[in-house]
Amino acid sequence: MIKKIVERFKRKDDCLCVAVTGRQLTAAVVGDKGSGVFKVMQKTLPDAAEALVVPEVLQDALEQLLRENKLASVGKLLLVLDGDAVFLQRLVLPQMPQAELREALKWEAEEYVPFAGKPYRLDYLAAPPAEGMQAVLLAALPQEVLAQLFELSRRLQLKLAAVTVLPLAQAAFLQQRQGNFLLAKEREGVVKLTAFIDGLPAAAAQVYADTAAVEKEVAALAATVWQKYNVQLRNIFYTDGGVALAAWQEGVRELYGQQYCLAAADFTGKLSWQGGFLNDAERRQCAAAALTAAGSALLADGDDGINFISSGETTGKVKAARYLAAALLLVTAAVWCGAYAYNLYQISRIEKLQQQIAVMDVWRQRYAAAQLAERSIREYDARIAALENKQFGWGSFLELLGRTIPQGCWLNRVQQGESQHEVFLYGKAESLGELEKFISSLQGSGSFTGVELRESKEERANGLLGYTVRAVAEGSGQNE
């Protein structure tokens, strides 16, 4: 149970490469980034149904394949279509920049692609230029076929990583991407011959699986290529699992007056799968069987192949834009969620505080009453203080006069001035000394800020000294 759960969350990086040639289905599980071929499977489809014509047949076959082989780590699907299912056209064009080449190929496709006005998907593969010219393989696939393949991958819950074509997959596997060679493959009593120039399929032929007939056709095809493309084919790769080609031996062999280098599709040492097989014979058998499918993995790995599916790898700008958009939405959503949650929290806190205040209702009323009383007290205090500040303390002043006036000094009149704190004292003194004593006593009392003699006049009739003294009390009015 736990194992199943773990497997569900495990990364599914392995790729199931499927080559479809008529009723024959070859599949290989290739590790992430073509790191190795883990398993090779072959299946013959039932009846005479063509896999691409009846997609359900292909789907059933692949489902069965996945189920039987327990391919849990497979997450991607790579489909290799037979040359018959795809339109391929080799063109020779003047050398031009890539952008111009793309535009030119759009126009060329209008002329060559035979899908009768139906929408199709284009891709191309250009060989290295030579002498100002370059060979280009133009490939086209109807959109409806592609849509079927997408639907198939969706149902299988696999990501459709690539849809490519068989001849290129074969060339890639043989490591002949830029090579000129001839590939012979026997299948169901028929030998299919394909001539490659600069790694691109240029011509093909079919012949019954008879050794002599095959050799004759090889010579004919080589002559055709020589005439048409001025290229002499020297290398022949063959799969040695059949009847007709079993007679061939690896090495140099002369066929109809021309020498060819024959090589069986034994790829020991070229890929990393060897360790998985017990002996050379098994390894050889699997290598031949996996030729198409495993080659496709190599093809899909690079940029220089035909692939009707965009790789899904987006440019840096696209990625940045998508990440930024996602981040914006995510941050906004997160901020909103956070703010909303905080809002709910605040509401609950406010309700709680209101409940606590409601519980203290008695004290709330008492507090309000006390505040009202305190305000009144403060108002009264402030006004009384202001009034007391303005008032002249007459009680204290009269007491002070009674205490400080000397024996030889009399007061006739005391009058308050314009200001409440200003007092004029009128009187008589026996001598100036007595008057000075009086003034000094007032000054020394500390109740006045200023005591000054304003007027003194000697009265001849009685020999006394009439005087006027001005005293200014402190502003506080408290004369104690």
Added chain:
Amino acid sequence: MNESLENAAAEKKAWLQLVIAAALCFMVYKLLLAPLFYQLGEQARQQELLQRELCKYREFAAAHQDYEAFLRQRTERLEQLQRRLPVRVVFSEQLALWQRQAQSCGVTISDIKLLNETDNGDKKLKSQPVRITLAGNYYSVLKFVHELEKSENFVNINKVNITGDENKGDIKFTAVFNIYLYVTGE
């Protein structure tokens, strides 16, 4: 080629998605987030006020556990102040009080004249001046003035003129006594 064509479309699509996302974010901000932030600010203020209020009540309750005694003390203080600045004074009663005080101090009130109300610059206070002339010996007058200053309601003695009678040894004390009334909000 296939990829290049698709990449251009994918790039356009990605930028469009970014613009849509930005527009969506802006709308969410304007319609949902901005009002929510405003609401949060208001809630924070309300919460702070409630917190302070609750704190006040708790502190008050803790400080005045014997609330009855506190209330009594504050009421007494307020009543005392209200007597010092009364809301209403019956003039005849006030005169009678002064007469009694003058008699007890040995001073004679010879002249009383109610003057017009004066503006003292405070709308809450109304002052009623009364011109009074007293006669008596120096210490009797002094005692009377002390009594006035100690009286419950506040009296401001102003415009004082004291003259002495050389023959009798008495003095004549003329002054304006200001009685203050507290004006309530009614």
